[in-house]
Amino acid sequence: MCAVRGLTKTYPAVRGRRGAPGTPALRATDDVRLDIAQGEIFGLLGPNGAGKTTLVRQLTGLMRPDSGSVEILGHDIVCHPERAARILAYLGQESSALDELTVSLAAETTGRLRGLDARRARAERDAVLDELGLAPIAGRPLKKLSGGQRRLACFASALVGERPLLVLDEPTTGMDPVARRAVWSAVDRRRAERGTTVLLVTHNVIEAETVLDRVAVLDRGRVIACDTPSGLKERVAGEVRVELLWRERAPLEVPEVAALQDRALESGRRWTLRLAPEEARTVVATVTGGAAFAALDDFTLATPSLEDVYLALGGAAQKGLVKA
Amino acid sequence: MSVVPAEVLPGGALAADETSGRAPAALGPRARLWPSLCAVYRAQLSRARVARIPLLFVATFQSIGIMILMRGVVDGGAEAQAVVAGSSVLVVAFVALNLLAQYFGQLRASGGLDHYATLPVPPAAVVLGAAGAYASFTVPGTVVTAVTGCLLFGLPMTHLWILVAVIPLAGAALAGLGAALGLLAPRPELATLLGQLGMSAALLLGVLPADRMPEVVRFARDLLPSTYGVEAFARTFGEAPAWGFVLGDLAVCAVVGVVSLAVATWAYRRAAVR
Numbered sequence: 001m002c003a004v005r006g007l008t009k010t011y012p013a014v015r016g017r018r019g020a021p022g023t024p025a026l027r028a029t030d031d032v033r034l035d036i037a038q039g040e041i042f043g044l045l046g047p048n049g050a051g052k053t054t055l056v057r058q059l060t061g062l063m064r065p066d067s068g069s070v071e072i073l074g075h076d077i078v079c080h081p082e083r084a085a086r087i088l089a090y091l092g093q094e095s096s097a098l099d100e101l102t103v104s105l106a107a108e109t110t111g112r113l114r115g116l117d118a119r120r121a122r123a124e125r126d127a128v129l130d131e132l133g134l135a136p137i138a139g140r141p142l143k144k145l146s147g148g149q150r151r152l153a154c155f156a157s158a159l160v161g162e163r164p165l166l167v168l169d170e171p172t173t174g175m176d177p178v179a180r181r182a183v184w185s186a187v188d189r190r191r192a193e194r195g196t197t198v199l200l201v202t203h204n205v206i207e208a209e210t211v212l213d214r215v216a217v218l219d220r221g222r223v224i225a226c227d228t229p230s231g232l233k234e235r236v237a238g239e240v241r242v243e244l245l246w247r248e249r250a251p252l253e254v255p256e257v258a259a260l261q262d263r264a265l266e267s268g269r270r271w272t273l274r275l276a277p278e279e280a281r282t283v284v285a286t287v288t289g290g291a292a293f294a295a296l297d298d299f300t301l302a303t304p305s306l307e308d309v310y311l312a313l314g315g316a317a318q319k320g321l322v323k324a
Numbered sequence: 325m326s327v328v329p330a331e332v333l334p335g336g337a338l339a340a341d342e343t344s345g346r347a348p349a350a351l352g353p354r355a356r357l358w359p360s361l362c363a364v365y366r367a368q369l370s371r372a373r374v375a376r377i378p379l380l381f382v383a384t385f386q387s388i389g390i391m392i393l394m395r396g397v398v399d400g401g402a403e404a405q406a407v408v409a410g411s412s413v414l415v416v417a418f419v420a421l422n423l424l425a426q427y428f429g430q431l432r433a434s435g436g437l438d439h440y441a442t443l444p445v446p447p448a449a450v451v452l453g454a455a456g457a458y459a460s461f462t463v464p465g466t467v468v469t470a471v472t473g474c475l476l477f478g479l480p481m482t483h484l485w486i487l488v489a490v491i492p493l494a495g496a497a498l499a500g501l502g503a504a505l506g507l508l509a510p511r512p513e514l515a516t517l518l519g520q521l522g523m524s525a526a527l528l529l530g531v532l533p534a535d536r537m538p539e540v541v542r543f544a545r546d547l548l549p550s551t552y553g554v555e556a557f558a559r560t561f562g563e564a565p566a567w568g569f570v571l572g573d574l575a576v577c578a579v580v581g582v583v584s585l586a587v588a589t590w591a592y593r594r595a596a597v598r
């Protein structure tokens with residue numbers, strides 16, 4: 001239902017002013033190709049600055065690509081960006097347009113502006129607020145809500161006035177597990193009842209693994225892989241992730257530990273290693289016995305997650321993606 | 325998490341490229357101008373209740389303060405009429421020009437325009453709804469200022485009803501200008517600055533008696549849309565108001581209003597798709 005071909009967008013270079021250095025031109029999406037089928041929950045996964053928001057802004061007609069095409073339900077969005085508003089609902093990363101409205105008025109106004117008449121808009125507003133458990137705070141302005149509540153209220157606005165495609169830019173940022181579950185069951189219900197398609201931006205690996213049908217991994221503007229979460233994980237199926245948490249610091253005086261240092265991803269007291277199963281067994285044996293054990297606080301062995309896939313694919317952010 | 329595989333969904337098919345060769349799907353409804361204008365107006369008015377009431381007080385007190393100061397300077401007559409009219413229209417300039425320029429400047433900078441741009445709403449509805457709401461906020465402050473001014477300077481209140489025409493027409497002209505400045509300014513600080521400058525100009529050029537000013541300033545005064553609202557209002561304090569001139573001044577406001585709102589709508593369209 002949504003076909004993207006050769007989509008490229010470069011942010012122009014900014015010349016530095018006195019004192020402040022300029023920024024070079026930046027290719028934020030680079031020859032992106034995607035196909036999203038109807039009824040799919042399709043994810044874009046990637047680190048901060050990978051170009052996810054830039055990509056979806058081009059799909060929603062908010063930004064003109066330098067080159068390439070976007071076709072949604074048979075409509076050419078590059079030539080007719082105004083049609084996007086009649087095909088899809090967009091939840092952006094920012095909420096400043098709604099900030100000073102009450103939850104209920106934000107949802108109702110959005111419904112009206114999506115072409116519903118007053119009665120339908122009110123009815124859908126009430127249904128969506130009930131569905132998401134927002135009814136108790138319906139009368140409060142968004143500005144005075146917590147970050148997660150505000151995000152949920154914006155999500156509610158995106159659902160009023162049904163659209164066949166939902167484009168959600170990090171919808172669950174800052175939400176607690178209950179609110180997240182409300183979001184995903186609302187998405188699932190629409191998909192089951194109406195075949196709604198969802199394009200979801202996230203950098204939350206756990207979320208990506210649990211809710212997505214397919215995921216495209218984006219890195220520095222390019223799609224470096226696109227598959228189902230389990231399909232992606234199969235690419236690193238031969239590996240095991242070992243995490244070592246040291247008490248104070250790694251005991252580098254132990255030669256076996258020192259030898260591992262090159263291959264470990266260090267973050268504070270934590271070392272993360274991706275190893276073949278036999279290697280992992282040796283490492284665990286080494287650190288749980290002998291001199292290294294005294295310095296060890298905790299360790300875990302895990303099958304690979306999407307994060308490992310991302311790293312194995314050579315993602316730029318070697319520190320990994322943000323975890324929930 | 326999903327309980328339903330995509331293959332069994334209504335119309336679902338997971339084949340790639342399934343869209344090609346199929347007729348384009350029907351588009352969702354478009355929001356019509358008038359209902360969406362009303363929806364934006366209502367939303368903006370409620371924003372005011374939350375956030376703008378203190379500022380409205382500031383605007384009113386500022387105008388009343390100016391009139392009290394000017395009482396020592398002007399000695400009744402035409403000058404007093406100009407001061408009262410100028411101070412009343414200043415409330416409109418404060419809210420419609422200054423605050424609206426700030427609002428649109430910030431909305432644009434923070435990406436808030438994306439929200440409206442991804443809804444099938446005519447650009448004119450967003451601009452007119454917001455401008456109308458901001459012009460409406462000014463009603464109480466303007467009325468209070470005008471009445472206070474009449475009491476302070478002993479002017480007749482017989483023709484205060486003219487505010488019914490002055491507020492919307494001066495409001496349209498100034499709100500259109502404010503919205504256009506806010507949407508065209510490359511940075512939000514610049515939008516704020518332009519709004520403030522516009523208001524300062526309305527203050528200096530509208531409140532201070534015109535015939536004491538040098539030629540250049542009087543020319544600038546003629547360029548400012550609020551001037552015509554001030555003049556129309558000031559004329560009605562006379563013994564026998566020249567209604568023809570009042571209408572003429574109001575017509576200028578109306579024309580400037582139409583033009584500036586059209587420019588603001590164009591600016592909105594430009595700002596929404598970057």
Ligand SMILES: Nc1ncnc2c1ncn2[C@@H]1O[C@H](COP(=O)(O)OP(=O)(O)OP(=O)(O)O)[C@@H](O)[C@H]1O
Nearest residue numbers: 011026028046047048049050051052053054055203
């Ligand atoms: N308006 C802009 N002008 C210039 N460069 C920009 C602009 N917006 C984004 N960029 C740059 O383009 C790149 C991609 O940004 P984008 O916002 O698409 O990232 P993202 O994947 O959405 O990140 P995040 O996960 O933090 O939301 C970044 O390097 C960013 O600095």
Ligand SMILES: [Mg+2]
Nearest residue numbers: 052053054093
């Ligand atoms: Mg983003």
